[in-house]
Amino acid sequence: MTGEEPDIERAFHLESFRDHLGFERGLSPRTIDAYLREARRFAAFAVSEGVAEPAGVTYQLLRDHLARLAGEGRAASTVARTVYALRGYFRFLIVEDAIESDPSERLEAPKAGRSLPDVLSVPEIEALIGATDPESRTAPRDEAMLEMLYGCGLRVSELVSLKGRELDLEEALVRVRGKGGKERFVPVGAAARSAVRRYLRTTRPALDRGRSAGHIFLNARGLPLSRMGVWKILRRHVERAGILKRVTPHTLRHSFATHLLDGGADLASVQEMLGHADISTTEIYTHVDRSHLRQVHRSHHPRG
Known part of the structure; x- marks a missing residue:
């Protein structure tokens, strides 16, 4: 550890950020470590560029990083x-009044080389x-x-392994x-x-x-329904x-998450329902939503 690191920790509110992730957002230790690692990496880069505190961070500095x-x-x-980690970090700084505006607001995550399955609309x-x-x-x-697949966002493996004692319809x-x-x-x-029922x-x-x-779910022979049977x-x-x-x-699981977020559900709740260990996995649905908005704008705005 160098002599500068404790100053970076204080100047960039990293200890408070760690407490926020653990106590207020209730994230797993693994996710907290990942978010802190990215925040520390960026803070070190900012200092190397002559920016000594978050208030001096600009959108361009983030892009350069x-x-x-x-x-x-x-x-x-x-x-x-x-x-995703930096967005979370700067949202925290806004809430803490450590900065007046969020320089990460316009950041777009790069395409990761894999696309999500199509999301079905509610009518579909x-x-x-x-x-x-x-007749069946x-x-x-x-x-x-x-x-159940759509209404609960279950993976197919979770659906076929579901047993009666695990389902409480009254509650x-x-x-x-x-x-x-x-x-x-x-x-x-x-x-x-x-x-x-x-x-x-x-x-x-x-x-x-x-x-x-x-x-719960059985095939015509009275055996548990298989994943292939569901397909x-x-x-x-x-x-x-x-x-x-x-x-x-999995399209139904993606549709479940997308429709919840479209309806105003918060990301942490959707993460909990999906069973994602890392909220960055859930945040990809916000990227899908922005892509959809851009497509609507291009298709329907006279200057799109």
Whole structure:
């Protein structure tokens, strides 16, 4: 550690930023470390450029920092994470009245070389769920399955592993076992509760042949529904609904997150419901939303 580092810590409010991330935002230690690392890296760069405190930071200085990272050969996804961390840092400084304006406001994260699946619109979601085959005896199961995927933002692996004891329809909550065995509680909306109740009352008893091991969603042989089974059911619905986009089970999860944010949900709540360990993973949906706004502007504004 050099003699300058403690001064940088104080001048750039980094200790207070760490407390904010842990106590106020409740982020995981791993996420806190990542955000602090990026804030410290930028603070050191700012000092090297003659800027001794956050109030002197400009948008151009931030751009220069990101350009330097890109010039070092860092991946676009890494630079994008830096952008998300710095946005969080400068939002904190605004709240703390350490700066008067946010120089990170116009920063755009670079494309990370991978695109999200298409997000379905609300009418497309309604058409998809409503495209069950009324002649099929498993129609209530299929509807309940789609309602849970979209209504709770579940991964397909989480859906097929779901057991009855993990679903509380009275409390409108489902306990989900996500990646790495981590558990989270996700609200179950009215439409999903109604569809699941109908499935449990009318269809699942006929499917259950004593081999379900307590799983909620079963196939025609009475065994837990597989991920491939979910894919096949979804594909039939997509075809019947006449949706031309490429739709996967994960598309419904992306649609869940995007529609929540479009409706005004805060990022931390969506992160919790999705089970993301790092909020920068959730923040990609805000980037999708900005891209959509730009497309609308280009398409409909006379000078777009």
